[in-house]
Amino acid sequence: MTTITNTPETLRAAMVDQIKAAGHATTPAVEQALRTVPRHAFVPEATLEDAYADIAVITKRATDGSALSCASVPTIVAMMLDQLQVQPGHRILEIGAGTGYNAALLTHLTGPTGKVTTVDIDPEVTDGARRALDATGNQQVHVITRDGALAAPENAPYDRIIFTVGAWDLPPALWEQLALNGRLVVPLRWRGQTRSVAFNRSDDALVSDSMQLCGFVPMIGQEGERTGTIDPNGLVSLYWDADQTIDPSQLTGVLDQPKETVWSDVLVGPQEPFDGIWLRLTAQDNRVCRLATDHAAIDTDLCTPAIPSRSPALVEDASLAYLAIRKIAAGRHELGAVGHGPHGKDLARRLCDEIEVWNQDREAQPLVRASCARPAGENGQDLNVQLIEKTESRLLARMP
Structure with missing residues (x-):
């Protein structure tokens, strides 16, 4: 043998x-x-x-x-x-x-x-x-x-x-x-x-x-990302950048408020990535951040994001919306958004608008320009450009 x-x-x-x-x-x-x-x-x-x-x-x-x-x-x-x-x-x-x-x-x-x-x-x-x-x-x-x-x-x-x-x-x-x-x-x-x-x-x-x-072990000494929980049991967390005006204390209990769910009619298969939605949002909306959910929150229907460990969310004052997904048929899922709070439905609609635009060209990526100092003549006020302020650098992101 x-x-x-x-x-x-x-x-x-x-x-x-x-x-x-x-x-x-x-x-x-x-x-x-x-x-x-x-x-x-x-x-x-x-x-x-x-x-x-x-x-x-x-x-x-x-x-x-x-x-x-x-x-x-x-x-x-x-x-x-x-x-x-x-x-x-x-x-x-x-x-x-x-x-x-x-x-x-x-x-x-x-x-x-x-x-x-x-x-x-x-x-x-x-x-x-x-x-x-x-x-x-x-x-x-x-x-x-x-x-x-x-x-x-x-x-x-x-x-x-x-x-x-x-x-x-x-x-x-x-x-x-x-x-x-x-x-x-x-x-x-x-x-x-x-x-x-x-x-x-x-x-x-x-x-x-x-x-x-991708995902990597983080570099030591860079502390620009903030995090905080938004429910009493600490099951749902947000991650955002230092230049964003997100206050998790304003969102405490927001998930107990009624859900406003909006579906986009955009379908994906089991092997079709949809992370490009999040990438597009970073060049379109300064309210986008990451939401992470413990499985206990999903089991109780408290928070049901598309991907429990990392889904994009939009936050405005005491309201938020996050990316969601539901099964439509064998091998087909529909993308949408769930909102909570006074502006939750508007934020959910905003997310769905971006899903629909992404669906028209799923491969499109933003152009990011990084510099040590704010580029002359560009102050981030252009609605088509997002200025992302870091500690030692600045990013200007726009869709082509």
């Missing part, structure tokens, strides 16, 4: 085939890097199967169990490398060393004439990355223990900068160290959602040309 074992090579090949089937690793260079670099060598405590599964491998946790560092989901890694558009000879900075796996992929992409620098605030993480990189023949990667917000001026300027941690803000060091016409890829959080955004450097601004849904 012949026993067939899953070797690292066969598992890695299957992983890349799955990534390709998902629509990522779109260039021969990225595909070859993924087929070459041994991911299992960077997560030695994981089984071979887990090392090559399409999952994040957690390598360090906080005392409360939350992830502090990990090897990211392979499809997300490939997606972001596609966005980064690395060329041989590039100088690259990575913020968030993780296991060192992504730095090894970047080294393969830049070739012998390139240079990769990776930075992380946690010495335990950088020590682990250094060991794995050395063990896999990537001694040329420069590993630095430092607050990622400071980046690495000693090896600047960079043709490419990539964040492998979630960022709420864009630190000034990016403008100082990213070369003109350089490219930045960052999992950026605004209005409660996170997107891997690819920016091109143009003079004093960064202009987006690609956005993909």
